[in-house]
Amino acid sequence: MYKDLNEKDACGVGFIANRFGNRSHEIIKMATQAVTNLTHRGAVAADAKTGDGAGILTQIPEKLFQKELEKLGVHLASINDMGVGMIFLPRHDRSAQAQGRALVEKTLQQYGVPLLGWRSVPLDLSALGTKALETMPEIQQVLVGRPEQLADDAFERRLYLICKELEHRITAAGLDEFHIASFSHRTIVYKGLLVAPQLTQFYPDLENPDFEAALAVFHQRYSTNTSSTWMLAQPFHTLAHNGEINTLMGNRNWMRAREADLQSPLWNEHIQKLVPIINQHGSDSMSLDNVLELLTHSDRGILHAMMCLIPEAYEQIPDMPDVLKACYEYLSCVSEPWDGPSAVAFTDGVVVGASLDRNGLRPARYKVTEDGTVVMGSEVGIIELDDSCVVEKGRLGPGQMIAVDTTQGKLLKNSEIKHSIAEQKPYAEWVQKGIVTLPTEKDDASATTETVPEQLPMYQKAFGYMTEDVERFIKPMVTEAKEAIGSMGDDTPPAVISRHPRLLYSYFKQRFAQVTNPPIDSIRERLVMSLTTYLGRRHNLLTETEAHARLIRLPSPILTNSDLQALQELNIPDFQITTLSVCFPVSSGKRGLETALEALCECASEAVDAGITLLVLSDKDVNPDSAPIPMALAVGAVHHHLIREGKRMRVSLIAETGDAREEHHFAVLIGYGAAAVNPYLAFSTIVQLAEDDELAGLTATKAVETYKATVEKGILKIMAKMGISTVSSYRGAQIFEALGVNATVIDKCFTGTTSRLSGIGFAEIAAETLHFHTKAFSGSENDASLEEAGYFRFRRNGEFHAYNPTVFKSLHQFVKAGKSEDYEKYVDAVETGEPSSLRDLLAFKPSTPISIEEVEPAEDVVRRFTTGSMSFGALSRETHETLAIAMNRLGAKSGSGEGGESATRFKPQPNGDLASSAIKQVASGRFGVTPTYLISAKELEIKMAQGSKPGEGGQIPGHKVTAEIASIRHSVPGVPLISPPPHHDIYSIEDLAQLIYDLKQANPQAKVAVKLVSEFLVGTIASGVAKGYADVIQVSGHEGGTGASPLSSIKNAGTPWELGLAETQRALVTNELRDRVVLRADGGMRSGRDIVIAAMLGAEEYGFGTIAMVATGCIMARQCHLNTCPVGVATQDPALRAKYPGTPEMVVNFMLGVANEVRSILANLGHRCLNDIIGRPELLQPIDLADYPKAGMLDLSEILTPADPTGTQPRYHLQERNNREDIPLDDQILEDAAEAIAQKTSVQLSYSIRNIHRTVGAKLSGEIARHYGDAGLPDRTIQCSFEGSAGQSFGAFCISGVQLVLTGEANDYVGKGMAGGELIIKACTNSVVPNF
């Protein structure tokens, strides 16, 4: 479940160079100083000393090695004839170490490279933390000579070849601890499992004055995974990376697919020794390095290679010169972008540079001094430079690059670099001549109607259409031109638990970005997003020819019928097209599907051999004897089969399918390799609806056009959720987790996709397909009615809903009087239904009971309860205050949601009740976030994602933003508000760590929680969050979520909390971080049984969302987003609010009912308190699922295996707080201003400031708010002046009465959450260039 291969990085990165190529030890000193000043962007492990990794990549220090050669008695004509391999060998296993050295020597000999000697690298082990020391490799340098007559580049290539050959041999020999940190005659890497300040102590070489270089790339790593290794510390051979490659799986797969076609006269027959190009055990950054290194050594030029791998958003930039646009278009014919937030510093030993991804979501700032020193880094102020010597300052914008060419002595700017590359080849001519576009669309209506109308219902049934598909999806997509919306989460069983057959698409859950990278706003950032699709054969990555641009360009991957027809009629020799039927004979039964799939793969392979470049996979042949193979299965199988056969780059796959109709379906098809999709049956359905006048008067043509546009918007949104900007990168990126699909299917069709619970196989998929087929062809031909599935709304005989009328009616009955017999009826209603979640498949292992009197009291249990963070605005004031009062009465915690609270609620009411939510939420909308709001909280919760709509934020529609709501949120009435906005200001784990730090400064008494949504790798993310000093981590499941959300998100994004919680518990325990944080779970919790299971899986606090609303009177009408809630729970309409039936007593009754049920279960199991069972999944067992055949195929062992079988690690939090040790500058300021604050007298203070001084002013503002509320102090009561480079969040939450004047410069987040204070930033008086 928790895999340490899925490393996620964030960090500080940069380079220092002397542009004239003058080598000096000063460059090394500056580089190590710079990376030390970025230490706060890294993280340390549980031992408080082991870092996640730090290092530098620099030129080989010739003076130093000259002396080493002398010691070895070696004399070279030139030190430039020497290469150095920085090798990590097994340390404790002496025989493996000897084997590793022997392999190196043998490989050198084989390639004619003379061995000059080995050098034990001087090390100071006292610098290391315990974990780093335990895992430290033997670090050796192998010194080699230049084979005669090899020129510089050829020497580099030879060493690269040896390096690749060694990697393969090491893998074959099973020498896991062997790693080549660098092997070059130009560059060398010193890195380790360190924090930056340890770097020079650990490697004394770096302090040796003989260590001279003209350039150095540096990196401080913040991995979200503390099982980080020495190998994954950065820089790698050519680069250091701050960011995350979201499309990694696709990039790796496409690279593997390209390997069969790689050719270069530089490599000749050796080319196959280089593959696999990508180390499958590496991180995303290492994978990018692998490809950059290949391209660089294949004569591409490192700047050119970077431009190809991480291109600018050229598609829609109006003022980009045509020659550059053409170059980028050409490069997109060669390779898909490596997409995701990235700041990359890179070097080949001669040129050093940095570039940003197309969104520019990582900081990269530089300065140039008059003596030719160039400093580039994640922050300014990492090197203290005399401003009078700085001749230039700047920052990289989205997609931009900067470089220093040390041989030419030039600083190269973005435009100069790009234009020079764009003019290297006749790209514009090649693109103009090569790229083909389709004729403009014809009338789709006529094309579509040709297909099926008379048999339409039969086709629809064969492809599993239900009434809801038409009514709740297709119609709104056409008539409203937007995705269908629903509310109140998903209370139906996941497809694999359902007794009903489901389309294969519903077994795949969309993944989404949280914490380690940001989602994108696909509407407001449309400029950087692209659906442009190219079809046709791709060519050798290592060359650039006219043939590479011989492709068809489509504006979108969605093909209308006429588009497909146009493709088929192209009649151009380079674009040979054929269609393969994607059906299987009904007579072959369940086994027939797999056989047909194998035959399909064979046919596809033969078609490619025959020169086909466009392969249409079509399920149109469905008839009474022939059933459709689910198109996702067909596309995935052919895609992976062709990759395995080395033929994938020769053909594009086009899906002509009846089963795709929702945005999610198209995303799955493209995500598993389809270049384009023609949803002919959805079009037919729309045409029929238009003819029946059911589409608000739209013509068939207009309706088809609108549907296509809506699908395209939906695809963009799904891509954006994961932070992916281009469909060419999304294609094949497999951004899904399978829920309930077995390994046989995954390995064959969806290779590499995570599927943690196993599940259905080919036979079950065939059975579900045949079920739909039987419905279509066994009934009366005249029966045009589609089934009512009850998939989105409760229907008798339809899909099961956990919140069915029996459940909420019995709960309403109970909360009125709180009678225990009524609670039993409620529990009975909950438990007698069908299983609807993973926890419903589990039972408690029987044990010896104890008396309930021996169990901790309900008052203690209930303190662990919270209500979900539902904002004032989404809820009515009555509901919001009822929940807060009830939870405060219980000593439990209500969540404010992000919407602010009136300050009048922060004081107790006359009867002693308090309506202030204990948990105040802060998302990046900062709605209602003021210093007083912050200091009124017991806990501050950072919302990274929302359970029912991860990656896109919760939306309060404009009609619910009344004057009162707007005033509390400091917004404008009638304006819709999203929280968190998809494109927020937390771009990375270090940004989140910064916000945690900010909040702890503003309110040092409050704990800080981070709310995550369950998905694969949430445990990895949680480890990073714990290392970012959060006190509480909340894992939300996909089921929960109140309020409005796209149906596609409700059903298809996020995973059950059981999975996320078990993974998080395992990750935190494994990384020895569990005792530092409280772990909370929420999402569809309904009963004491749910709580006890959550506890056994690792949770120590428990959130109630939907059920808390039901307890106050919600009747699940599911119209919260419409402002028409009939019971006043989720509306701002005064007339409806008047009908609100809820009271705090009802909520108190519910919470105590659940707490007492928890006690009763604990007593039955023989445990005295919740702590006894937290993190003990071994107390659970799977139930017998004979009546639920699909669910019975799940393997729950990963959930049920204890995180620590030895039982010695902490299973719950032991530390009261998880705080970073530091003394903020604000402590000094507060001391200096104490009297002024108390007496309201003015004071002038001054300080020098550096980038390590972060969040200056926040603690001061929080303290003032504690005394005087948001009114603060009279203007400029506290005047502080600073000189230098301020760290991040300068002036955060700055309150009235505070004036901060900075002479110098500041980093990101200046004035975050400002609240009436004054900030002035001005350039240094001796500065000769303006600030930026």
Ligand code: SF4
């Ligand atoms: S009753 Fe009100 S709160 Fe409950 S689902 Fe319906 S609209 Fe939403």
